[in-house]
Amino acid sequence: MNVAEAVGRALAACGVRMVFGVVGSGNFHVTNALVAHGARFVAARHEGGAATMADAYTRTSGEVSAVSVHQGPGLTNAITGLTEAAKSGTPLVVLAGEATDARSNFHLDQDALARSVGLLPLRVSDPATAAEQAVLAVRTAREQRRTVLLSLPLDVQAAATEPDWTAIDRLGADLRTLDEPHQPREPGDDVLAAVCAALTAAERPVFIAGRGARHARPELERLAALTGALTATSAVAKGLFRGSPWDLDVSGGFATPLTAELIRAADLVVSWGCGLNMWTTRHGSLIGPAAKVVQVDLDPAVFGRHTRTDLGVTGDVRQIAAALTAALGGEAPGGEARCGYRSDELAGRVRAEGRWRDVPYKDESAAGRIDPRTLTVGLDDLLPAERVIAVDSGNFMGYPAMFLDVPDEQGFCFTQAFQSIGLGLATAIGAALARPDRLPVAALGDGGALMGIAELETVVRLGLPMVIVVYDDEAYGAEVYHFGPHGHPLDTVRFPPADFAAIARGHGLAAVTVTRPADLAGVSAWLAGPRDRPLLVHAKITGERGSWWLEEAFKGH
Template sequence: MIVAEAVGRALAACGAGAAFGVVGSGNFHVTNALVAAGVRFVAARHEGGAATMADAYARMSGRAAIVSVHQGPGLTNALTGIAEAAKSRTPLIVPAGETREAQSNFHIDQAGLATAVGAVALRVTDAAAAVEQVVEAYRVAVAERRTVLLNLPLDVQSAPYAGPPDVPALVTRLLPPTLPSAPPSPVEGELAALAQALEAAARPVFIAGRGARHARRELEELAGRTGALLATSAVARGLFRGSPWDLDVSGGFATPLTAELIRGADLVVAWGCALNMWTTRHGSLISSGTRVAKVDLDPAAFTTHVPADLGVTGDAAHVARALTAALPAGPTARGYRTPEVARRIRDEGRWRAVPYEDESGGGRIDPRTLTIALDDLLPAERVVAVDSGNFMGYPSMFLDVPDEGGFCFTQAFQSVGLGLASAIGAAVARPDRLPVAALGDGGAFMGLAELETVVRLGLPMVIVVYDDEAYGAEVHHFGPHGHPLDTVTFPPADLAAIARGHGMAAVTVTAREDLAGVAEWLKGPRERPLLVHAKVTAERGSWWLEEAFKGH
C-alpha cells in the first residue's frame, strides 16, 4: 500500500460523506482508494463545480465532504468554490496533489493560496504519520467548522505506507470520541443578562442563522415563552416554516411587513447569525434604541457587523434550553404575539401576498409571475439552490421551501456561476426531494459544463434560467447614470437548444401558458432533467437590488 492509498482509506474511515472532483495524475490513487473504501465519488466537469458541489452537499447533509483535485491548476480552478466554503465555515477536506519542485509547471504556493481565501492548509509529510495527519485534517474540518486543504506531495504519495496496516482501526483509535466537539457551556452572567433582557422586552424578535438550523424546537419554545416573532437569515430560510409567527427572511429579501416588524422590535436576538449587511439592510432594520443580543459559538461575532449590546457564547439549542429553564414558569408571554400581528403575518407575510403590476408582454414574462406559477406547479418537497445576480430574489422569495433543508444559498463570497453546481451537491445530499436550480443567464453560461454532470447522474432536476440577456445587476446599477452597457449585455441565445444537446428536456417560456410544458414533465417519468429557459422582463432592477444599492 502506498501513502496515497492509505490517505484515501483514512478519509473514508473518518466518516466523510460524498467526494467530488476532477481526477488527474496527482489525485488519481487517493481518489480510487476513496471509491474502493465505499465513498461515493461524483466526477465533475470542472474543479470549480466540484468544490461548490461538495460545499452544497455538506450544507444539506450535515456531513463533511471531500473535494479531490490535481496539483496546481486543479487547485486554482477550484479556488472560488473553496473561498465560498471557507467564508461559510463549511467542513470540507480538499486533498490535492502537490509538487514541491520549483521547476515544475504545476508548482505554486498551494498553502499560501488556501490561506489567502480563509481555508486551513495542512500537509501529509511522511509515510509513517500519514493517517494521523489525515485524521487531524478531518478533526479541524468538523470540530472547528473549517475548509481544509490537505496537500499531498507527489513524492510522499508514491512512497510505501509505513504506518499500521489496519487503517480503519487506526482511525477509530485516533478520532476524538465525539465530533464535533461539545459546545461550551454558556457563562452564567451572560445567560442571566439575556434572560433579563427577554423578560423586559415588549417586542422581541429572534433572527436565526446557519448556526441555529438545528435548534428549531428549542427556539420556538423560548419564543413562545417570551412572545418573540421568528425570522431567519437567508441561509436558514424555512427553519420556522409552518409557525404562525414566522416572518421568513430578514434583510434585503424581507417583505414590507417583515421589515416593519423587525424595525419595531425593542430587542433583536441573533442566534448563530452574524447580522451582516444583507440580513439587516446595511443596519437599517435595527432601529435606534433597539437592543441587540447575539448567541454564537464564536465570541468574535459579537463585535462584527451590527455589534451586540450583550452576547452569550454557546450553541443556539443549548442556550435556548437554558434560557427557557431560567425564565419564570407561567403563562406564555404575549410580547409581539397579538391577534393583529398574527393576522397581518397570515395575510401579508409572504411576497406573493404583496400586490404587483404584471409587466409580462412583448415576448417576455415577469419574473414574479414566472416564479409564482412555478411555485404552484412544483411539488412541495423540493430543495432549491439559487445562483447570484439581479434575478436571485425572485426564486429565493417566491419559491417556497418546506423547511431549513430545502434551501441551499451559497452567497458568502457572492460569486456568480455557483448555482448549478450547488444544486447538484444538494441533490446528492437530498435524493428524496426534487432539486431546483435557479440561475441567471450569466451564471448558467459560467456553469454550462455541469449540465452534462446533471444528465450523467440521472438527476430529476428542474433548472430555471432567468434570461435577461445581460448581467442585470450592472445594467440596473450603471444604466440610470447614462453609462454605456455594451460590455454587460449580450445577444439572444437558445439555452433550450443547448440543454437538448446535452440530453435534457427543455421548454422556452415567454408567457405563463408556456409553463404547460413544465406541468407535462412533472407528470413523469422525469427520466431526463428539465431546463426552463425563461425570457424575463428586464425594465427594472429587483427590489432587493435597490435595497443593496442604498448601501453603496
Template sequence: MIVAEAVGRVLATLGVRAAFGVVGSGNFHVTNALVARGAGFVAARHEGGAATMADAYARTSGTVAVLSVHQGPGLTNAMTGLAEAAKSRTPLVVLAGEATDARSNFHIDQDAMARAVGAVPMRITSAAEAVEDTVAAFRTARHGRRTVLLNLPLDVQTEVVPWLGPLDEHPAVIASAARAAAPPDGPPYEPLYEPAAVPAEADVAALASLLAASRRPVFVAGRGARHARRELEDLAERSGALLATSAVARGLFRGSPWDLDVSGSFATPLAAELIHDADLVVGWGCALNMWTTRHGGLIGERASVAQIDLDEQALGAHRAVTLGLVGDTAATAEAVSAALGAATGPPGERRYRSPGLARRIQAEGRWRAVPYTDESGGGRIDPRTLTIALDDLLPAERTVAVDSGNFMGYPAMFLDVPDERGFCLTQAFQSIGLGLATAIGAAVARPDRLPVAALGDGGALMSAAELETVVRLGLPMVVVIYDDEAYGAEVHHFGPHGHPLGLVRFPPADLAAIARGHGFDAVTVTEPPEVAGVAGWLKGPRDRPLLVHAKVTRERPSWWLEEAFKGH
C-alpha cells in the same frame, strides 16, 4: 499500503460518504481509495463546479464532504468555490496533489492560496504520520467547521505506511471514529462540533434578563442555528419572540405561526416592519451582516441587540451588540429557557404574540401575498408571475439552489421550501456561476427531493459544462434560467447614471437548444401560458432533467437589488 491509499481509506473510515472532483495523476490513487471503501464520487467537468458541489453537499447533508483535485491548476481552478466554502465555514476536506519541486510546471505555493481565501492549509509530511495527519485534517474540518486543504506531496504519496493492521484499528482512527462516524441515512440535524458549548452562567442570566424586559423580541437564526429549531422555538414561546432567519437558514421555522421568513434584503414588508419595531433582536448563529440587516437600517435605533455564536470573533463583527455570548445555539437556548423560568408570564401577555398578529403573518408573511402589477408582455414574462406559477406546480418536497444576480430574489423568496435543508444559497463570496453546481451537490445529498436550480443567463453560461453532469448522474432536476440577456445587476446599477451598457448586454442565446444538446428536456417561456410545459414534464417519466428558459422582463431592478444599492 502507500500514503495516497491510506489517506483515502482513513477518510472513508471516519465517515466521509461523498467526494467530488476532477481526477488527474496527482489525486488518482487517493480518490480510488475513497471509492474502494464505499464513498461515492461525483466527477465534475470543472474543478470550480466540483468545489461548489462539495460545499453544497456538506451544507445539505450536515456531514463532511471531500473535494479531490490535481496539483497546481486543479487547485487554482477550484479557488472560487473554495473561497465560498471557507467564508461559509463549510466542513470540507480538499485533497490536492502537490508538486514540491520548484522546477515543476505544477509548482505553486498551495498553502498561500488556501490562506488567501480563509481555508486551513495542512500537509501529509511523511508515511509515518500520514494516518494521524489525515485524522487531524478531518477533525479540523468537522469540529472546527473549517475548509481544510490537505496537501499531498507527490513524492510522499508513494511512500509505504508502516501501520500493518486494519486502519479502523489504528489508535488515531479509533479515537476519532466514535465521535465522527457517518450518521444514519437521511439528513443529520446534530451540530458538527463537540462538545456543545454553553456560555458562562452570568452571560446566560444577562440574556434572560434582556428577554424578560423585552415586549417586542425577534430571533434571527443563521446557519449556526440550523440544528436548534426545537430549542429556539421553546425559548421563543417562553419569551414571546417572533422568529426570522438569515437567507442561508431559510425554512428553519417553516410551519410556525410566528415565522417571519427571511430577515434583511429579502424580507417582506411585514417582516421588515416587525423587525424594525422590535425592542430586542437576538442573532443566533447569525452574522447580522449588511444583507441580514439591510445595511443596519432594519434594526431600530433604540433596539438592544444580542448575538450568540461559537466564534468569539463573530460577535459584533458587523454591528455593535448589547450582549455577545460564545456558545452553541441549541445549548444556549436551553440554558436561557431554564434561567428565564416563568418570569415573563404567558405568551398572550406579550405584545407581539397576539391572535391579530398571527392572522397578519398568515395573510401577509410571504412575498407572493404582496400585491404587484404583472408586467408580462412583449415576449417576456414577469419573473414574479413565472416563479409563483412554478411554486404552484413543483412538488413541495424540493431543494432550491439559487445563483447570484439581479434575478435571485424571485426564486429565493417566491419558491417555498419545506425546511432549512431545502434551501441552499452559496452567496458568502457573491460569485455568479455557482448555482448549478450548488444544485447538483444538494441533489446528491437529498435524492428524495426534487432539485431546483435557479440561474441567471450569465451564471448559466458560465457553468454550462455541468449540464452534462446533471444528465450523467440521472438527476431529475429542474433548471430555471431567468434570462434578461444581460448582467442585470450592472445594467440597473450603472444605467440610471447614463453609463454605456454595451459591455454588460448580450445578444439572445437559445439556452433551451444548448440544454437539449446536453440531454435535457427544455421549454422556452415568454408568457404565462407557456409555463404549462413544466406541468407536462412533471406528469411524465422525468427520465431527463428539464431546463426552463424564461425570457423575463428587464425594465426595473428587483426589490432586493434596490435595497442593496442603498448601501453604496
C-alpha cells in the same frame, strides 16, 4: 500500502462518504483508495463545480465531504468554489496533489494560496504519520468548521507506510459518532441572567436565526413561545421556522415590507448563529436605534463585526436556548404564550402579508417576456412541496429565493458568501445528492448559467430529475441597474439572445421556453411524465427595472 492509499482509507474511516472532483495523475490513487473503502466519487466537469457540489452537499447533509483535485491548475480551478466554502465555514477536506519541485509547471505555493482565500493548509510530509494527518484534517474541519486543504506531495504519496489501523479506526469511529462538533464551555450564570433579564423586559422581541441555528428549531421555538418573540432567519437559514404562525421568513434585503416593519420596530433582537451582516440587516437599518442586540454564536469574533452588539453569548445555539428556557421557568402553558410581540391581530397580518407572493404587484409581462414574479409564483404552484432550491447570484436571485417556498431549512441551499455568479448549478447538484427524496430546482441567471454550463452534462450523467430555471434578461442585470441610471454605456454587460432550450437539448435535457404564463404547461407536462430526463426552463423575463432587493443593496453604496 503507499501514502495515497493510506490517506484514502483513513478519510473513509472518519466517515467521509462523498468525494467530488476531477481526477488527474496527482489525485488518482487517493481518490481510488477512498472509493475502494466505501466512499462515492462524483466526477464534475470542472474543479470549481466539484468544490461547490461538495460545499452544497455538506451544508445540506451535515456530513464532512471531500474535494479531490490535481496539483497546480486542478487546485486553482477550484479556488472560487473553495473560497465560498471557506467564507461560509463549511467543513470540507480538500485533497490536492502537490508538485514540490520548483522546476515543475505545476509548482505553486499551495499554503499561501490556501491562506489567501481562508482555507486552512495542512500537508502530509511524513509517510509514517500520513493516516494520522488525514484524521487531523477531518477533525479540524468538523470541530473548527473550516475548509481544510490537505496537500499531498507527489513523492510522499508514493512512499510506503504502515499505519496503526486499530488506532486509526478507533479515531475515525469517534469522529463518526459525534452528534455535534466540539462545543465551548457554557457561559456563566451572570451572562445567562443578563439575557433572561433582556428577554423578560422586552415588549417586542425578535429572534433572527442563521446557519449556526439550523439544528435548533425546537429549542428556539420553545423559547420564542415563552417570551413572545417573532422568528426570522438569514437567507442561508430560510425555511427554518416554516409552518409557524410567527415566521417572518427572511430578514434583510429579501424581507417583505411587513417583515422589515416588524424587525425595525423590535426593542430586542436576538441573533442565533447569525452574523447580522449588511444583507441580513439592510446595512444596519433594520436594527432600531433603541433596540437591544444580543448575539449567540460559537465564534465570539462575530460579535459586533457588522452591527453593534450589546451582549455576546459564546456557545451552541441549542444549548443556550434550552438553558434560557429552563431559567425562565420552562415551556409556556399549553406551549404558547400570548405576550411580547404576539397577538391575534399580528398573527392575522403575518398570514395575510408575510410572504412576497401575498404582496400585490402589477404584472409587467409583455412583448414576449414574462414578469419574473409571475413566472416564479406559477412555478411555486406547480412544483411539488418536497423540494430543494439552489439559487445562483445576480439581479434575478430574489425572485426564486423568496417566491419559491421550501418545506424546511434543508430545502434551500444558498452559496452566496463570496457573491460569485456561476455556482448555482453545481450547488443544486450537491444538494440533490444530499436529499435524493426531494425534487432539486436550480434557479440561474443567464450569465451564471453560461458560466457553469459544463455541469449540465453532470446532471444528465447522474440521472438527476432536476428542474433548471434560467431567468434570462440577456444581460448582467445587476450591472445594468447599477450603472444604467447614471448614463453609463451598457454594451459591455448586455448580450445577444442565446437559445438555452437548444443548448439544454444538446446536452440531453428536456426543455421548454417560457415567455407567458400559458407556457408553463410544458413544466406541468414534464412533472406529470416519467421525469427520465432533467428539465431546463428557459424563461425570457422582463428587464425594465431592477429587483427590489438590489435597490436595497445599492442604498448601502
